[in-house]
Amino acid sequence: MRKNSSQTLTNLIRQDANRFESLKQEVMQLDYFCKGTVLKRMMKCGNQKCACHRDPARRHGPYFECTYKVHNKTVNLKLYPEVTPLYRAATLQHRKLKSLLTRLERQSRVALAHLAKQKLASSPKA
Numbered sequence: 655m656r657k658n659s660s661q662t663l664t665n666l667i668r669q670d671a672n673r674f675e676s677l678k679q680e681v682m683q684l685d686y687f688c689k690g691t692v693l694k695r696m697m698k699c700g701n702q703k704c705a706c707h708r709d710p711a712r713r714h715g716p717y718f719e720c721t722y723k724v725h726n727k728t729v730n731l732k733l734y735p736e737v738t739p740l741y742r743a744a745t746l747q748h749r750k751l752k753s754l755l756t757r758l759e760r761q762s763r764v765a766l767a768h769l770a771k772q773k774l775a776s777s778p779k780a
Contacts, residue, residue: 660775663772663775664772666768667765667768667772670765673761674762677754677757677758677761678758681754684751685743685744685747687745687747687748687750688720688744688745688747688748689722689723689748690721690722690731690741690748691721692718692719692733692738693718693719693720693721694715694716694717694718695716695717695718695719696710696714696715696716697713697715697717698713698714717732718732718735719731719733720733720745
């Protein structure tokens with residue numbers, strides 16, 4: 655392998671390591687996270703004569719809940735209005751975590767390809 659391409663590969667490997675470390679630092683900055691979705695619901699009551707049955711604008715609520723899956727079963731967690739922002743922030747943190755893991759995996763594949771290329775270039779030819 656030529657000296658110039660060897661240096662380029664070394665620089666790429668160094669850049670890969672820096673990007674990977676940067677992504678790991680972003681993961682370390684995450685706060686508590688929770689998989690799921692926070693919903694605001696307006697409900698009908700059990701009284702058939704109530705106005706909520708005739709007019710959707712007069713339904714009762716809002717009622718907040720966090721919905722997520724455990725072993726393919728949907729779990730609904732009723733939330734007090736005061737804690738709803740906490741759960742919303744946690745679900746956003748979970749989405750950020752998933753995005754970071756995808757980026758880490760992609761960066762790992764690129765780095766592994768560069769490392770493999772370097773290894774093949776430095777091994778003696780048979």
